Amino acid sequence: MTQAHSHESELDLLKRQLPIWLASSKELCLEGKVASYIPELSKAPQEALGIHIIDQAGHSVTAGDSGLTFTMQSISKVFTLLLALMDNGEDVVFDKVGMEPTGDNFNSMLKLELVQPGIPFNPLINAGAIAISSLIAGGTSEEKSERTLQFFRKLARNDSLSYDMAVYRSEAESADLNRSMAYFLKDNGVLKGNVNEVLDIYFRHCSISVTCADLARMALVLAYNGTDPLTGVNLIPRRYVQIAKTFMVTCGMYNASGEFAIEVGLPAKSGVAGGILTMVPGRYGIGVIGPSLNPKGNSIAGVHVLETLSREMDWSLF
Numbered sequence: 001m002t003q004a005h006s007h008e009s010e011l012d013l014l015k016r017q018l019p020i021w022l023a024s025s026k027e028l029c030l031e032g033k034v035a036s037y038i039p040e041l042s043k044a045p046q047e048a049l050g051i052h053i054i055d056q057a058g059h060s061v062t063a064g065d066s067g068l069t070f071t072m073q074s075i076s077k078v079f080t081l082l083l084a085l086m087d088n089g090e091d092v093v094f095d096k097v098g099m100e101p102t103g104d105n106f107n108s109m110l111k112l113e114l115v116q117p118g119i120p121f122n123p124l125i126n127a128g129a130i131a132i133s134s135l136i137a138g139g140t141s142e143e144k145s146e147r148t149l150q151f152f153r154k155l156a157r158n159d160s161l162s163y164d165m166a167v168y169r170s171e172a173e174s175a176d177l178n179r180s181m182a183y184f185l186k187d188n189g190v191l192k193g194n195v196n197e198v199l200d201i202y203f204r205h206c207s208i209s210v211t212c213a214d215l216a217r218m219a220l221v222l223a224y225n226g227t228d229p230l231t232g233v234n235l236i237p238r239r240y241v242q243i244a245k246t247f248m249v250t251c252g253m254y255n256a257s258g259e260f261a262i263e264v265g266l267p268a269k270s271g272v273a274g275g276i277l278t279m280v281p282g283r284y285g286i287g288v289i290g291p292s293l294n295p296k297g298n299s300i301a302g303v304h305v306l307e308t309l310s311r312e313m314d315w316s317l318f
């Protein structure tokens, strides 16, 4: 059998099996909770579950509620990290954030003061991502946000990607913890510039509204080391994609990253709106939505369906 044939048959297998696997994961939705600490997020449908998988030729398989729109939240942190690396280089970025998992919740401040030199442990926890937002190039905060949005649009091949302004406002009005972290970082000399402007950049990229197909296309570029396989154009240097994917394995699912690496074994990033972006390197980009979360803040049914997929398709990298 040629490569093309075996590949086609895998997509056919996915087309047949995905709705079945999804249906058995969906039952878990009722055991989780939709995030409510950002009030607007609590309006998301608890029982929804959807997935979109795309390959290098643009062929896709989709199942469940994959048409649902939701905000990227923490998934955006992977791409602001990439933009900050492209804008500043590695030395500047890793002067402001570390490379280690915390084992704490994504919004924990615990280790900010405990471990010297007082920089956030990694760019995927809130404190680290806020520090990263301050590194995005641009004359004004509007320009920095606009550059971020354009970068996301290019990766998703979707010029209509935009903000969910209701979620943006809701987060800005309820972000006391993130605000306190940002002031702490400013006092530590990690965050330069105006705290409110940096937070605005952060809230905006967290509130970019997507579907599973958008996430899958963004993931596909990472799966192909920064080159969009649909156009052959390199969008991100390979080294930076390698850094981002490594962070996704070690910190992408918050303090459940170790278990996810064992059970799924793919680089992934989740967000509190219930999205998960993941990929099979060199093969597929994958977007998942399931707003009902487990206690660690990951989509409860989304993680389950990825566990099934990885096991059945033998996708683990390890």
Ligand SMILES: NC(=O)CC[C@H](N)C(=O)O
Pocket: 072, 073, 074, 075, 106, 107, 126, 171, 178, 206, 270, 271, 272, 273, 297
């Ligand atoms: N884990 C997340 O998705 C967190 C993102 C959210 N915007 C926050 O700062 O709390």
